[in-house]
Amino acid sequence: MTPTRLSTKEDYKTLLDKYDTWMFDCDGVLWNGDRLVDGAVKVLEILRTHKKSVLFVTNNATKARPSYKKKFDKLGVEAHVDEIFGSAYAAAVYISSVMKLPKDKKVYVVGMEGVEQELAAEGISYIGGTDPADQTLNSFSLSSFTRDPAVSVVLCGLDTAINYTKLAKAFQYLQDPSVTFLVTNDDSTYPSEGGLLPGAGAVSAPLKTASGREPLSIGKPASTMLDCIKAKHDFDPKRTIMVGDRLNTDILFGQNGGLSTLLVLTGESIQTRARITHVEDIEGPNASSIIPEYVTNSIGDLRVLA
Numbered sequence: 001m002t003p004t005r006l007s008t009k010e011d012y013k014t015l016l017d018k019y020d021t022w023m024f025d026c027d028g029v030l031w032n033g034d035r036l037v038d039g040a041v042k043v044l045e046i047l048r049t050h051k052k053s054v055l056f057v058t059n060n061a062t063k064a065r066p067s068y069k070k071k072f073d074k075l076g077v078e079a080h081v082d083e084i085f086g087s088a089y090a091a092a093v094y095i096s097s098v099m100k101l102p103k104d105k106k107v108y109v110v111g112m113e114g115v116e117q118e119l120a121a122e123g124i125s126y127i128g129g130t131d132p133a134d135q136t137l138n139s140f141s142l143s144s145f146t147r148d149p150a151v152s153v154v155l156c157g158l159d160t161a162i163n164y165t166k167l168a169k170a171f172q173y174l175q176d177p178s179v180t181f182l183v184t185n186d187d188s189t190y191p192s193e194g195g196l197l198p199g200a201g202a203v204s205a206p207l208k209t210a211s212g213r214e215p216l217s218i219g220k221p222a223s224t225m226l227d228c229i230k231a232k233h234d235f236d237p238k239r240t241i242m243v244g245d246r247l248n249t250d251i252l253f254g255q256n257g258g259l260s261t262l263l264v265l266t267g268e269s270i271q272t273r274a275r276i277t278h279v280e281d282i283e284g285p286n287a288s289s290i291i292p293e294y295v296t297n298s299i300g301d302l303r304v305l306a
């Protein structure tokens with residue numbers, strides 16, 4: 001299958017008329033770090049003017065929804081908390097509503113405030129995470145460590161302050177097969193302002209290696225993320241389009257959910273030109289098996305609809 005490359009005003013008008021719900025990935029589509037993609041704000045305004053439902057679906061677990069709302073506000077992007085779906089939120093809902101974690105049980109977190117705040121919002125107890133005791137580069141000694149018997153889940157997300165102590169503690173829990181191993185998402189890289197950085201998948205990889213266990217990943221492309229959205233929003237999959245910069249998360253998520261898919265090529269570093277997705281990934285002999293329905297350079301291209 002060859003993706004339809006969009007370029008004319010008519011192309012974008014056809015999309016506007018065809019889809020009522022627009023699900024947007026964030027990193028690499030709306031922004032890279034705190035730098036907005038040109039035209040993103042204008043296009044979201046156009047969609048809202050045409051009474052389209054706009055949802056934000058991000059695998060980035062470093063922030064909880066209220067913190068994302070602050071980022072949207074700071075960048076001048078209209079967004080409402082109930083339109084924002086992050087993998088930290090999806091993981092917390094999965095633990096509370098699907099696993100139904102008993103109140104006397106806890107989660108050992110490898111991750112940042114986003115995960116902690118979403119767990120707390122779901123009334124789930126946790127340890128680890130940003131606990132100052134774990135923010136150390138001192139060597140880890142088992143003699144000074146006591147397992148907390150209440151821990152029955154290890155949840156790992158992007159942690160830009162990862163260290164050996166956190167990995168060693170999480171690994172102590174993962175050696176118990178009755179402890180569930182979850183990751184918020186498995187993205188290999190993260191498109192920041194200055195370039196590509198190791199993603200959440202690169203943070204959980206040492207735990208997979210050490211434990212020999214394969215975690216359940218909650219974020220895109222998993223359906224757990226779409227289930228979270230369906231619990232809050234009605235939408236017709238046939239009139240819904242997922243816009244993303246990564247094939248094995250965003251586009252596969254859309255395909256798994258029976259949605260249409262639009263790939264943009266803005267998940268990149270201006271400095272190094274390193275990209276999340278290259279044209280060669282969707283066209284030609286080395287194309288991926290995950291091919292989007294549509295492709296355009298940037299979400300800003302839809303500005304012509306103004």
Ligand SMILES: O=C(O)[C@H](O)[C@H](O)COP(=O)(O)O
Pocket residue numbers: 025026027028057058059060061158185187188189190191198199200201
């Ligand atoms: O490593 C990560 O967590 C991801 O690169 C990042 O979070 C992706 O976010 P998204 O593109 O889904 O907004």
Ligand SMILES: [Mg+2]
Pocket residue numbers: 025026027028029244245246267
């Ligand atoms: Mg992205």
